[in-house]
Amino acid sequence: MRSVIRAALAMAAAAPLVPAASADPLAPGAASCLACHGPGGGLPDLAALPPQAIEAALAAYRDGTRQGTVMPRLAKGFSADESRAIAESLGRTGAAGR
């Protein structure tokens, strides 16, 4: 199974015009962030942010040091590890950001 994924990943990397292949999926939860942070939503484009900045923002929303409307609630739904995985998916170098 692993090798199939690797092969598909390699293909996706070699042909950047092909849309994000199914074998290069987003971390759990990340796809739903794009319901608001997708293109044209008027919110910060997560793909323009470094993953570390997203991860830090989620941590700050989670522990209450950063204020917001929905983000403090949503950030509490993800552990630090889950948040890091999401940040890596959505940030500048992630699967959704390419």
Added chain:
Amino acid sequence: MSAGPTRRRLLAGLTAATVAAPALARAAPRVVVVGGGFGGVAAARALARGGITVTLIEPATAYATCPSSNAVIAGLRPLSSITFGYDGVRRAGVTVIHDTVTAIDPAARRVRLADGGSLAYDRLVVSTGIGLRFDAIPGYDEAAAATIPHAWKAGAQTALLARQIEAMDDGGLVALTVPALPYRCPPGPYERASLIAHLLKTRKPRSKVIVLDAKDSFSKQPLFQAAWTALYPDHLEWVPLAQGGAVEAVDAAARTLRTGAGVFRPAVINVIPPQTAPALCLAAGLTNASRWCPVDPVTFESTLQPGIHVIGDAAIAGAMPKSAFAAYSQAQVCARGVTDLLEGRTPPDPRLINVCYSLAAPDYGFSIAGVYQPEWDRLVTVPGSDGLSPDDAPPEVRAREAKLGRSWYDGMTRQLFG
């Protein structure tokens, strides 16, 4: 990703193993999506993005969204501004067929179309929304809905209710009846009552809206009630079940409503009837005794009919409400699950999100939010993630959430239909 084999994980693994061989042997597995609303379009586009060959079947050539339809009813925006065609969906690589699925044969893995043809599928995604129960309230059948709108599916019904309110003389009563849960968009009736009250207050100030409810509590209740006290003390009244709010009968000819609280003869009546999964789901054996569709929380595959996935309002999604946001989130998870199963992988444990914005007035908004995860065979709320906007937020924050709700709507519809 979380560790340890769960019952669900084993099940998903099993399905993956049995399906992998035939799907991989064939060049392109075929996925058919039934229903071109929030869930169906989101799933079709996500599948196409992942390289899957997908056909979407939807009878209408234009889709009017329920989100923002309350603003249309209150005269705040035209119906055309919430109506979308399918050209953008086609451009995203989805084959769109405008037809109605009349039957699903799970054993043959085919759907039958109203035009007489049929389509074969390897996996089917069903996102057909709700069926309205025209057998639940005596006197409120499909014929009655032609003059007493439900406006719980957007389009002609939305326009009808908007016209009736617009034409009402000042001093009239608008009555809105609300069913027990579960139904599509739990806070929707209260947003609708609020925006109608806003219209009355500004343009027909001697009129009033009355909410006749089959429940004693409702979604975002403290936020709505605080707004009503502040904004509409003379224009909105809520009658709970305990005070006789449940509607017992409708007389469409006499235009009366019978409730425990008495008989009303309002100038405008809006009956929101009880709901079920659509008839197609019942006929296909996708529903249980509740008349909704039980699904696996990781792939949204039906627990009754293998190979068929149900998302959106028709599905039993545990703690998730029946909302467009939830349908979108479920579509992403379902598309991933379908793709993984077709390609022989085990889908990971998903996380889902729901956020629903409501308006109490055009510049007064608030939200409910939650993050969800599978717990064995159902979706539960991740502790601490769910909650309402604060009770004591200042007007600037209410205005900001009203604006954020509109940007969510604009971005979402552009993403799905653009």
